[in-house]
Amino acid sequence: MRFLLLLAVPLVVAAAQTSFDTDVKPVLARTCTPCHQPGGQMYEKLPFDKADVVRGNKEGILRRLKGEDNKTVEKWLAEATFEPARDSGSTPGSARP
Numbered sequence: 001m002r003f004l005l006l007l008a009v010p011l012v013v014a015a016a017q018t019s020f021d022t023d024v025k026p027v028l029a030r031t032c033t034p035c036h037q038p039g040g041q042m043y044e045k046l047p048f049d050k051a052d053v054v055r056g057n058k059e060g061i062l063r064r065l066k067g068e069d070n071k072t073v074e075k076w077l078a079e080a081t082f083e084p085a086r087d088s089g090s091t092p093g094s095a096r097p
């Protein structure tokens, strides 16, 4: 009976998809605070609470993360289906009147 439980747990873990909000964000909030979080010196340039910023800087980020943290972010990068970056404020070249 007990060995069945041991078999079942890794399956559940492997099947669970990582998500930016519940997996990646907490890692970066824990390890890269205060600088890359709201109020930090690098937040304007590299806000790590935004998925597309993290994806765009994946090499630099993975280089700085170790162990489980590194694996979590790597897994997310590999499997996540990214939503297109939401356009915030940028206007198309030819503005229609």
Ligand code: HEC
Binding pocket: 028, 031, 032, 033, 034, 035, 036, 041, 042, 046, 057, 059, 060, 061, 062, 064, 065
């Ligand atoms: C003490 C403040 C501070 C902390 C904490 C910090 N950073 Fe930074 N980070 C900076 C500054 C300042 C820069 C811009 C200058 C530079 O490149 O070092 C930067 C730049 C970067 C860059 C872009 C340049 C590159 O090397 O690719 C990445 C990516 C980055 N940081 C990732 C991280 C990650 C991941 C963490 C947490 C594990 C982290 N940083 C924690 C201050 C910080």
